[in-house]
Amino acid sequence: MKKIFFLFFLTIAFQSNAQKINIESLRNDYYKVDSDSSICSKLYTKVKNETFENNVAFGYKGAIFCAMAGYSKNKQEKFKLFNEGKKQLEQSIKNDSTNLELRFLRLTIQLNCPKALGYGSKIETDKKFLLNNIHTEKNSLVKKRIVEFLLNSNKLALTEAEKKQIKN
Numbered sequence: 532m533k534k535i536f537f538l539f540f541l542t543i544a545f546q547s548n549a550q551k552i553n554i555e556s557l558r559n560d561y562y563k564v565d566s567d568s569s570i571c572s573k574l575y576t577k578v579k580n581e582t583f584e585n586n587v588a589f590g591y592k593g594a595i596f597c598a599m600a601g602y603s604k605n606k607q608e609k610f611k612l613f614n615e616g617k618k619q620l621e622q623s624i625k626n627d628s629t630n631l632e633l634r635f636l637r638l639t640i641q642l643n644c645p646k647a648l649g650y651g652s653k654i655e656t657d658k659k660f661l662l663n664n665i666h667t668e669k670n671s672l673v674k675k676r677i678v679e680f681l682l683n684s685n686k687l688a689l690t691e692a693e694k695k696q697i698k699n
Contacts, residue, residue, distance in 0.1 A: 571601075590623035600613035631661060634661060642686045
C-alpha cells in the first residue's frame with residue numbers, strides 16, 4: 532500500500548512540475564522582461580534547465596536567454612547567453628518556419644540587439660513574412676501583440692501601405 536501511495540504521489544508531483552511552465556505564462560512573462568530585470572532573471576531561472584516539447588515554448592526559452600544577456604554585466608556571460616538563446620530560437624524556427632510567433636520573437640530580438648552581434652540579417656524577411664501572414668494568426672493575444680509592435684516600432688519604419696495592410 533505504501534508503494535502505491537508513493538507512486539501516486541510521484542505521478543502527481545511530476546505532472547504538477549511539468550505544468551508549472553506553460554506557453555501562456557511564458558508569453559505573459561516574456562513581454563515584461565524588457566522593462567524589468569528582476570522579472571527577466573526570475574523567468575530565466577525558471578526556464579534555463581527546462582526541456583520543452585512545445586516548439587514555441589522552446590523558442591521563448593531562446594528569446595529569454597537573449598533578453599537575459601542584455602542584463603548581464605559580464606561580457607563573456609552576455610555573449611554566451613545571447614548565442615545560446617539565438618541557437619535555440621533559430622532551431623525552433625527551423626522546426627516550424629511558418630510560425631508567426633517565432634518569427635515575431637526573432638524580429639524583436641534582431642531589432643533590439645546590438646548590431647555588433649551580427650544578428651540582423653532576417654529583419655526584412657521576418658517583417659515581410661509577418662505583414663503577409665498576420666491575418667492567419669489564430670491566437671488573438673499573439674496577433675494583437677504583433678500588430679501593436681509592428682505599428683509602434685520606430686526601428687521598422689513601416690510605410691503607410693504596410694500600416695494599412697496590417698490594419699486590414
